[in-house]
Amino acid sequence: MSTLLSVKNVSKRFEVNGRTVQALEDVSFEVERGECLAIVGESGSGKSTIANIILGIYGPTDGDLVFKDEALPAKRTQELRRAIQLVQQNPLSSLNPRRSIGASLRLALDVHAIGDRTERDQRTGELLEEVGLPAEFRTRLPASLSGGQRQRVAIARALACQSELVVLDEPTSALDVLVQARVLRLLKSLKEARGLTYVFITHDLSVVRNIADRVAVFEKGRLIELATTKAIFTRPENPYTRRLIGAVPVVSAQEAALKDNIMEQENGNA
Numbered sequence: 001m002s003t004l005l006s007v008k009n010v011s012k013r014f015e016v017n018g019r020t021v022q023a024l025e026d027v028s029f030e031v032e033r034g035e036c037l038a039i040v041g042e043s044g045s046g047k048s049t050i051a052n053i054i055l056g057i058y059g060p061t062d063g064d065l066v067f068k069d070e071a072l073p074a075k076r077t078q079e080l081r082r083a084i085q086l087v088q089q090n091p092l093s094s095l096n097p098r099r100s101i102g103a104s105l106r107l108a109l110d111v112h113a114i115g116d117r118t119e120r121d122q123r124t125g126e127l128l129e130e131v132g133l134p135a136e137f138r139t140r141l142p143a144s145l146s147g148g149q150r151q152r153v154a155i156a157r158a159l160a161c162q163s164e165l166v167v168l169d170e171p172t173s174a175l176d177v178l179v180q181a182r183v184l185r186l187l188k189s190l191k192e193a194r195g196l197t198y199v200f201i202t203h204d205l206s207v208v209r210n211i212a213d214r215v216a217v218f219e220k221g222r223l224i225e226l227a228t229t230k231a232i233f234t235r236p237e238n239p240y241t242r243r244l245i246g247a248v249p250v251v252s253a254q255e256a257a258l259k260d261n262i263m264e265q266e267n268g269n270a
C-alpha cells in the first residue's frame, strides 16, 4: 500500500470571544490508498475540525498536509477539489432545496467538466442507479426524498467527478438503524468497486466495525490510539478506547466475553 494523505503535526486553535479553544493538538496520521480509516471520538473531540482541514475549508494553525506526495495548499486547486470530496451528516443542508436531484449531480459534473452535454445527462442517471436509486429521481427535489435516499444522493454527488479521497463526517448518524446498515453496505461496495479511500468519521465505534481497516481514536483534540479495527476491538490499549468499546452493542458471544472483560478492567481501574 502507498500513502495517499499524510497529516503531520496538525494543531488547530479557534479564538472565541477572547478565549482560545484548542480543537486539535499535534495530530499526525497517514491514510493509505484504498483503505477506510475511521476517526472516532466523542462530541467535541476535533473530528469535524480535521475533516474541514483535509477539505481545505480552513487551514491548520500549525502542521502540514501532504496529498499524493505534494503539500496541500491553503487555497485548493480545482483538481484538488475534485479529488477530495465530503459527505456530511445532514444532506438536507448540503443539497440545494430548490435544485432537482439531477441538477445537483449535473452541477458537479459541469464544474469539473466531466464528459460532454449528453454524456453528463446520461451520467446523472447512472450515478443514481449506482447508489441504488431509480434514474427517474433526477427530476425530484431533495424535500421529496427520505433521509436515506437523500444521503445516497449526497454520496452520488461526492462520486460524480471521480473523487479519490472521500471524507465522510457522520454520514449515517442522522439515519435510523436499518437505513444506516443499508447506506453502510452501499459505501462499502462503492469503495470496493471504485477503489476509493475513505476517512470515515463517527462518534459511534459500532458503525465502523465492518467498514474500517484501521481506527484512529480522538480525545479532546489529540490522537490517542491508532490501530487496525481488529486490534482496537480485541485489545484496545487506551482506557478511553476501552470505554468507547464498552458503549458498543454486543453482537457475538466472543465479543460479549471481551466486553465483560473490558468493563471489569474499567471498573477495576475506577
Ligand SMILES: Nc1ncnc2c1ncn2[C@@H]1O[C@H](COP(=O)(O)OP(=O)(O)O)[C@@H](O)[C@H]1O
Pocket (backbone or CB within 6 Å): 014, 015, 016, 021, 022, 023, 041, 042, 043, 044, 045, 046, 047, 048, 049, 050
Ligand atoms: N469554527 C469554530 N469556532 C470555534 N470553535 C470551534 C469551531 N469549530 C469547532 N470548534 C470547537 O473545537 C472543538 C472540536 O470541535 P469539532 O471538531 O466540531 O468536534 P467533533 O466533530 O468531534 O464533535 C469543540 O470544542 C468545538 O466547540
Ligand SMILES: [Mg+2]
Pocket (backbone or CB within 6 Å): 047, 048, 049
Ligand atoms: Mg463533528
